[in-house]
Amino acid sequence: MEALGLLLHGFAVLLTWKTLLLMMVGLVLGIFVGVLPGLGGPNGVAILLPLTFTMDPTSAIVMLSCIYWGALFGGAITSILFNIPGEAWSVATTFDGYPMAQQGRAAEALTAAFTSSFVGSLVAVLLITFLAPMISSFALKFGPPEFFAVYLLTFCSFVGLGREAKHKTVISMSLGLLLAGIGMDTVSGNLRMTFGSPELLRGINFLVAVIGLFGISEILLTMEERLALRGHAAGISLRVVLGVWKDLPKYWVTLLRSSFIGCWLGITPGGAIAASFMGYNLAKRFAKEPDSFGKGRIEGVFAPETAAHASGTSALLPMLALGIPGSGTAAILLGGLMVWGLNPGPLLFVEHKDFVWGLIASMYLGNVVGLVLVLTTVPIFASILRVPFAAVAPMIVVSCAIGAYAIQNAMFDVWLMLGFGVVGYVFKKIGIPLAPFTLALVLGNRAEDAFRLSMIGSGGTLKVFWSNGLVGSITTLAILLLFWPVIDGLLGGIGRKAAGQNGDATKG
Amino acid sequence: MSQTDIEIVVEDPTAPEDDSPSVVSSGTIEIVVCLLLLALAITLGYDNWRTGASWDATGPEPGYFPFYLSVILAGGSLYGLIAALLARRASSGTFVTRAQGRRVLAVFVPTLLFCLTTQFLGLYVASFLLIAGFMRLVGRIALWKSLLTAFAFTAIMFVTFDVAFDVIMPKGPLEAALGR
Numbered sequence: 159m160e161a162l163g164l165l166l167h168g169f170a171v172l173l174t175w176k177t178l179l180l181m182m183v184g185l186v187l188g189i190f191v192g193v194l195p196g197l198g199g200p201n202g203v204a205i206l207l208p209l210t211f212t213m214d215p216t217s218a219i220v221m222l223s224c225i226y227w228g229a230l231f232g233g234a235i236t237s238i239l240f241n242i243p244g245e246a247w248s249v250a251t252t253f254d255g256y257p258m259a260q261q262g263r264a265a266e267a268l269t270a271a272f273t274s275s276f277v278g279s280l281v282a283v284l285l286i287t288f289l290a291p292m293i294s295s296f297a298l299k300f301g302p303p304e305f306f307a308v309y310l311l312t313f314c315s316f317v318g319l320g321r322e323a324k325h326k327t328v329i330s331m332s333l334g335l336l337l338a339g340i341g342m343d344t345v346s347g348n349l350r351m352t353f354g355s356p357e358l359l360r361g362i363n364f365l366v367a368v369i370g371l372f373g374i375s376e377i378l379l380t381m382e383e384r385l386a387l388r389g390h391a392a393g394i395s396l397r398v399v400l401g402v403w404k405d406l407p408k409y410w411v412t413l414l415r416s417s418f419i420g421c422w423l424g425i426t427p428g429g430a431i432a433a434s435f436m437g438y439n440l441a442k443r444f445a446k447e448p449d450s451f452g453k454g455r456i457e458g459v460f461a462p463e464t465a466a467h468a469s470g471t472s473a474l475l476p477m478l479a480l481g482i483p484g485s486g487t488a489a490i491l492l493g494g495l496m497v498w499g500l501n502p503g504p505l506l507f508v509e510h511k512d513f514v515w516g517l518i519a520s521m522y523l524g525n526v527v528g529l530v531l532v533l534t535t536v537p538i539f540a541s542i543l544r545v546p547f548a549a550v551a552p553m554i555v556v557s558c559a560i561g562a563y564a565i566q567n568a569m570f571d572v573w574l575m576l577g578f579g580v581v582g583y584v585f586k587k588i589g590i591p592l593a594p595f596t597l598a599l600v601l602g603n604r605a606e607d608a609f610r611l612s613m614i615g616s617g618g619t620l621k622v623f624w625s626n627g628l629v630g631s632i633t634t635l636a637i638l639l640l641f642w643p644v645i646d647g648l649l650g651g652i653g654r655k656a657a658g659q660n661g662d663a664t665k666g
Numbered sequence: 667m668s669q670t671d672i673e674i675v676v677e678d679p680t681a682p683e684d685d686s687p688s689v690v691s692s693g694t695i696e697i698v699v700c701l702l703l704l705a706l707a708i709t710l711g712y713d714n715w716r717t718g719a720s721w722d723a724t725g726p727e728p729g730y731f732p733f734y735l736s737v738i739l740a741g742g743s744l745y746g747l748i749a750a751l752l753a754r755r756a757s758s759g760t761f762v763t764r765a766q767g768r769r770v771l772a773v774f775v776p777t778l779l780f781c782l783t784t785q786f787l788g789l790y791v792a793s794f795l796l797i798a799g800f801m802r803l804v805g806r807i808a809l810w811k812s813l814l815t816a817f818a819f820t821a822i823m824f825v826t827f828d829v830a831f832d833v834i835m836p837k838g839p840l841e842a843a844l845g846r
Contacts, residue, residue, distance in 0.1 A: 208827075208833055209826070209831060209833075211831075211833060212831050212832060212833065323749075325742045325745045325746050325749070326742075326746065328738060328741075328742040329703060329739060329742040329743055329746060332735045332736075332738040332739040332742060333703070333706075333739055335731075335732075335735050336707075336710055336732055336735045336736060336739060339731065339732040339735070343728040345728070346727075346728045348717060348728040349717075350713070350714065350717055350728055350729065350732060351710050351713050351714065351732065353713065374777065377773055378770050378773055378774060381766075381769045381770055381772065381773050382682065382762070382766040382769060382770060383682075388675045546801075546805050546807065547678075547805075548800060548801050548804050548805020548806075548807060549797070549801050549805060549807065549815055551773060551800065552776070552780075552793075552796045552797040552800040552801070553797060553819055555773075555776075555777050555780060555796065556780075556789075556793040556796060556797065556819070556820075556823065557823075559780070559781070559784065559789065559793075560789065560823065560827060560833075560835060563789070563835060563836065564827075564833045564835070567834065569784070569785055569836060572781055572784060573781060576777060576778065576781055579777075580774075583770075584695065584699060585699075587692065587695070587761060587762070588692055588695055588696045588699060588761070590699075606731045609726075609731065610726055610731075613726060618721060618722075
């Protein structure tokens, strides 16, 4: 087992006081971010990214990924105690978690949530450990046409499999790809879409856009709601923890099923939100008495939390192996890799062994440390919610501005961030999804380069995308996925009324 | 629902009322957004066509990729425009109510002012003013608490970024007077 040896080496890289300290700091910041309203995993990572600019890449990614784990853990706290999902993927946790808290079983629900999060992540990390090196060594044989086909597959699956209106996904994605193209064209050196502005020459920085889209817009959205809240406080005693853990083997089917759902949806762009709902619904469907769900059943906490964490973690697999992020947060981590001067993609496993295996080892260690940390500190984090939002909101704004400015030391970027904040707010309210935009913005240039390099290689014929079995199947699969709703409708026959809604998928 | 074990209570004194009238419907905003995107697509499309959007011997010219993306964006927004216009007959949801709009502006305007202040007085002064002002005026928090929090947060940011991590922020006359 080569992977095992490398993993042990990764642990060796990790086990220094400095890294362990950064890990703790990251986890605490992450739980903080997950608990606070108006902030979440992607925002937290985006805002705190500038802190890592002066670190070496391994320390930086360890800290950032720990912020991410922390945010995943933190989302469950508010769902259970306050019936407020801190994150969209915690919505399903409130269904049974909050009733449990009302019945005075908050500690039990929290333990269940944290434990299942841990199990979900662990399954996903195991998958990454053994699958990622295989995929990346396979992907080393890829040339530009294969890479373009994979990018195409990613984009098409977003359009074909997303649940939003198709034209809105298309708008979001094409806008992201267009904005990615602003500035210097990397193949020919020409300037594009700069309109003579020296500020636009640098292009639109991905991270600046993300900080605006997720950070600023989220504050605007949060302010719209009534922010008064009342909830249960909870301390977790060792007795409760052991009690829940003792019963754990009884729920192995639920845990395993949710882990698989999560891993699958995390690698494909289904995401943690879909995974948590699917995990919950399947647990309910297979239960002996489905009616007891929603009234405080512990399985109703296990199922969505395991799936959400498995999905959130496995979203890093395509990012590490292929350089294609499986989620918004993974896209931001990918942006971070580029800032630290690493080139995401299969070569990462060859050229930066320390980095990759340090990161994978930190996933194991971060989840163990995180589990202990949340179990012991829940009361402290729950009381963060006592801090009025009027104090938190301006601090988030300042942090966003610092983040946006620090990336390129440009005041223009602060204004750009504000603009993206407004765009994000409006888009979210009219249902234009932001994930395709984020993905397109971070992958746009790479996709275009791959396309044009394949064209130069092939002398300008599109046949290169069907020139061998591998690239041909990926391209065909991409096109199939793009038109999946139409195909699905046709297969479903005339009897199904849904076919009528799918007509718009042919657009774009 | 038992209220006995509720231990954490946070009030929201300036919460938006639930029965506030709608300012603008989602349908209208969708139409406006689609029109703006269409205009953007045409502007960018024209610029790319000018750069060269055809296909020469070695493959696509620099403007080729973005030009066709502009076409796709234009198509998508045109479709969205028509869909929104058709759906207008049916009642569309509220985009924002008056009370919500007021609250959103209560964050947006200070943020805008903050960016302006940053440009002229530097980030740290602007951050102090934003936090203190926002807590006092929007959150109705006691003045001393607002000032103290703002000062503490700004000081922590300064120490973290400027002193410890060497990440330089925009600075103004105050920092210059203090010799940093």
